[in-house]
Amino acid sequence: MKAQILVVDDESDMEVLFRQQFRRDLSAGRFGLEFASSGSQALQLIETSAGDDIILLLSDVNMPGMNGFELLSKTKAARPELPVIIISAYGDAETRRRSLANGAEELLPKPIDFAALRADLERRLERREVRP
Incomplete structure (x- = not known):
């Protein structure tokens, strides 16, 4: 069962950007990237049996x-154990507070720091490999 990261963004260039940033990991089969252009599309992916493979x-x-806050709330209701990171061009204190208060692990401001995201993904993948 290959780990999947689900990226939800209505901007189509985000898929290209993520695939470029993680091309080596994707070609090595370390994990897969799923993309949804809306919250409702993301919920469909999460609620299917394939959703068990989604680790982030x-x-x-x-x-x-x-919006992302509504998706966060519905995701936590359907899969409370699924970690969620909110991405926003507005990294202000209120957006951070609202994200964390609603169950997000963190707020990742745009432009995305892919080095930090890669380090976070490495930790998640290592923890997943250690589990029995």
Whole structure:
């Protein structure tokens, strides 16, 4: 069962950016990237049986329809153990407070610090490998 990271963002260039940043990991099969362009599409992926492979959800805040905070709340109701990191162009204190208060592990400001994200993913993958 390959670990999947689910990225939710309505900006199509985010998929290209993530695939470029993690191309070596993807080609080595270390993990996979799933992309959803809306909160409702992400929930469908989370709620399917394949959702068990998702080890991390990265979600933008500002999206049409369901925003990132609504997705966070619904994700925590469906899969409370699934870690969520909110991504936002607005790294202000109120967005951080709201993210953490609603169950996000952290707020990742845009532009994304991919070195920090890579280190976080490494820790998650190592913990996953250690489990029996």
